[in-house]
Every structure is written in structure tokens, then in C-alpha cells.
Amino acid sequence: MDMGAAHPEHGxxxxxxxxxxxxxxxxxxxxxxxxxxxxxxxxAALGLLRPAAEDARRLEPVPPxxxxxxxxxxxADRIAAERRREALLADVFEPLIRSDGRRTEDAADTPTLRxxxxxxxxxxxxxxxxxxxxxxVLCVQPHHELNTPRxxxxxRIALRxxxxxxxxxxxxxxxxxxxxxxxxxxxxxxxxxxGDTQARSLDExxxxxxxxxxxxxxxxxxxxxTLALEARHPALVTYFVTTFDQLWRLATPMYPRAxxxxxxxxxxxxxxxxxxxxxxxxTDAVIAERLGMNVRTARVxxxxxxxxxxxxxRTQLGYLIGRSGILDRxxxxxx
Numbered sequence: 001m002d003m004g005a006a007h008p009e010h011g012x013x014x015x016x017x018x019x020x021x022x023x024x025x026x027x028x029x030x031x032x033x034x035x036x037x038x039x040x041x042x043x044a045a046l047g048l049l050r051p052a053a054e055d056a057r058r059l060e061p062v063p064p065x066x067x068x069x070x071x072x073x074x075x076a077d078r079i080a081a082e083r084r085r086e087a088l089l090a091d092v093f094e095p096l097i098r099s100d101g102r103r104t105e106d107a108a109d110t111p112t113l114r115x116x117x118x119x120x121x122x123x124x125x126x127x128x129x130x131x132x133x134x135x136x137v138l139c140v141q142p143h144h145e146l147n148t149p150r151x152x153x154x155x156r157i158a159l160r161x162x163x164x165x166x167x168x169x170x171x172x173x174x175x176x177x178x179x180x181x182x183x184x185x186x187x188x189x190x191x192x193x194x195g196d197t198q199a200r201s202l203d204e205x206x207x208x209x210x211x212x213x214x215x216x217x218x219x220x221x222x223x224x225x226t227l228a229l230e231a232r233h234p235a236l237v238t239y240f241v242t243t244f245d246q247l248w249r250l251a252t253p254m255y256p257r258a259x260x261x262x263x264x265x266x267x268x269x270x271x272x273x274x275x276x277x278x279x280x281x282x283t284d285a286v287i288a289e290r291l292g293m294n295v296r297t298a299r300v301x302x303x304x305x306x307x308x309x310x311x312x313x314r315t316q317l318g319y320l321i322g323r324s325g326i327l328d329r330x331x332x333x334x335x
Contacts (some may be wrong), residue, residue, distance in 0.1 A: 008043050026061035033058055046071075069327060075246060076204075082243055083206050089236075090221045090229055112233035115221060122218070122228045123157050129212045130161040137165060138244045139174040140209040149287025155189060158177050166195025174199045175247055178270065179292040181254050190255050200251030203273035204290050206243065214241055267326050271305045274298065275321045 010016055015023070019040040026032045026049060034057050043049040048067055049059040097115040116122045125309055130137070162172055172193075178201045190197060208225065209216045217240045222226035231237060253259045263269070270291070277287045288298040302317075309324055311317035321327065 007039075009162065010042060015046075016040065018043060019048075023048050023061060026059065027064070031058045031060040054285075069164075072250065077204070079247065082239075086219065090219070093229070094221055094227070112231070112236075114230040114232075116218075116228045116230055118226060125228075125230055126210060126218055127157070127161050128211075129216050129218075130165055133165050133170055133213045134168055134333065135170055135213050137162070137170065137172045138203050138209070138211040138241065139172070140207070140244065140247070141174055141176050142205050142208055143177045143179050145175070157190060159189065162197075163193055163195070166193060166197065171196035171198070173197075173244075173248065175205050175244070175251055176201045176254070177205055177292040178203050178252070178273070181258070197255065198253075199255040200248060201254050202247060202251045203270075209240060209244065211237065211240055211244065213327070214238075255304065265324070265326065266299075266308045267305065267324075271301050271308075272326055274301050275305060276327055278302070279318050279321050279327070 008016065019042045022032060022036060022040045023043055025036075026043075031052055032049070034051075037043060037059055038048060044059070046067075047070065048062055050062055052060045093113055094115060097113060116124075116125050165172065172195075174197075176186065176199060181201050186199075190199065207220050208285040212218075214237060215232065218228050218245045219231070219236050219240075221229040231240070267275070271289055274287055277290060282290070284295050284298050284302065287302075288295045291298065305321075306312075306317050309317065309320040311320050
């Protein structure tokens, strides 16, 4: 490496060759000298190397599982902040859009933001965008959207337009919650499609999002999804695509080839997700809502988790979760 050249900026998901080689060497040897790390300053910046307690001239590696958990948690915090920004953005622009009396039907004056009212109007706009799509559709599908009559109708409408895109050589990537991995309706939907379709799942996802050809995005504009925001502003669409890609890299494949998340030390992946929310102090109802399950199911999982860890009370359970280290191994299990 040219020591006079500036080290390229990158994240932990795109570790440079010098950084990866030095980190692997540090893991094997237990430490490296500070001089060895001059050519890979990214390791200290990303928290993968830290000064040894007994000798500041030497650096020791942070265990990969610990580093991964911290990085995943940082990503989750950013995603939560982005979700709040999405909601604020819709709240700010909804009254402005309503007060805009100009006609927007003229294709030569397509608005960068448009408020759509009613399921029929929303589906019509999405279908129109899909008819001209040629490359890719990205979709985030939360649990509550599918478990409603409106969700079932939307899925039937989507089947035809999805297949038409696939027939034109496009592809479809969809993110679901883990609680939907074994839903018969989803399996049946993919069995009917022919083409490049991929699906992955996460414990938590954003609200519903559809991005067509990276040029237009659709997202709910109110709580019951009777209003939707159509966004064509390049900066906003790029923001949504970036968020989707970050979530996609963290997600577990479920179609066309499902990857099963393993149980670790008797604790299932779903119980680990619940444990993470428990230590944050959330109630059973909030945990159930965020993970896309009913409260009774959440409580069953909490009881099983308590039995596995030997807890006799809620306060003790939080302590035992922290002491067990199961949250530090969430990233390992997800891989």
C-alpha cells in the first residue's frame, strides 16, 4: 500500500483488503503493534481494533461477534431514526399537497410528491408505474398489511402486474417480517410467479414501501393506509433505495432458497428478537406489535425464554438475558 495515499473511506460491510488481512492476523495472534495498523486506520475507526490495556503500543482485536452486534445495533438505530423521518416528512407535506390547487395530470409537469387517496386510486397509480417498469421493483411488506382484507385484495391485484414485469425481464425483491416466513398465502403467491423473484425476512421492517425502477416510490401517508404518498424526487427515491438495500443485507433469505436461522443454546431466533426488546424495557404489547405477532404468542415466547434461562421474574429475566450473551450472538445466528 502507498503510505502517502489517503486511506479510502468505507464501512464495515466493505472492508478494505489491508484491513481484512490485518484484522485476521490480529485474531490469530491476539494482538498487533500500533505500527502495523498505520496502513489500515479503518480498523480502529470501525471499532475492530482497540489499544491493549497493559501496552498502548499494541492493539488487540475486538471479537467478531461483539463487533458485529454493535454494528448491527447501530444500523438498527439508524433505521429507526429513518422511519421517524419518513413519518415526519409525510406529516409536513400532506397539508401542503392538499393546499396545492394546481392540476398535476399533465405528464410534462409531473409532481415530485403527490398524495393519493383511496385504495382504488393508490392501486391505479402503482399499476400505471409498473406498466412502464423494465428493471426492478423493491417492496417492504409488513405483517399487518397482509393480514387484512385490503392486504389480500392488494396481493391479488399485484399478481398480474408482477408477472408482467417479470415477463419483460425485470426482477422483484421483497422484504417481509420473520413471522410471515411460513404463511401459506406467501408461499402460494411465489409458486404462481415465473421469473427473477427474491424474498428475505427480518424481525422488524419499515412500514410498507414500493420502489419502481428506482424512479418512483409509494409509501403510506396515514395510519390506516387510505392515503399514500407518491414520491418522484430523486433524492427521496435514492434515500428509500439505500434504506432498502441496508435492510436487505441484514435479512435472512426465504425465497427461492430459504435459510433457516439456527437455535443457539436452546434460544430460538424469535426469542432472541424478543429478548432484545425486553432489555430495552418494552411492554408485551409493544413487542408483539413490532415483531408482527399477537400478544398471547409473544407471552408464550417470553415464558419459554424465561424457562430456558432459569428466570423466575421479569426483572431477573432482563439480567439473565444480559449475562447469557445471547444478544451478542444474534449476528452469528442470523448468518
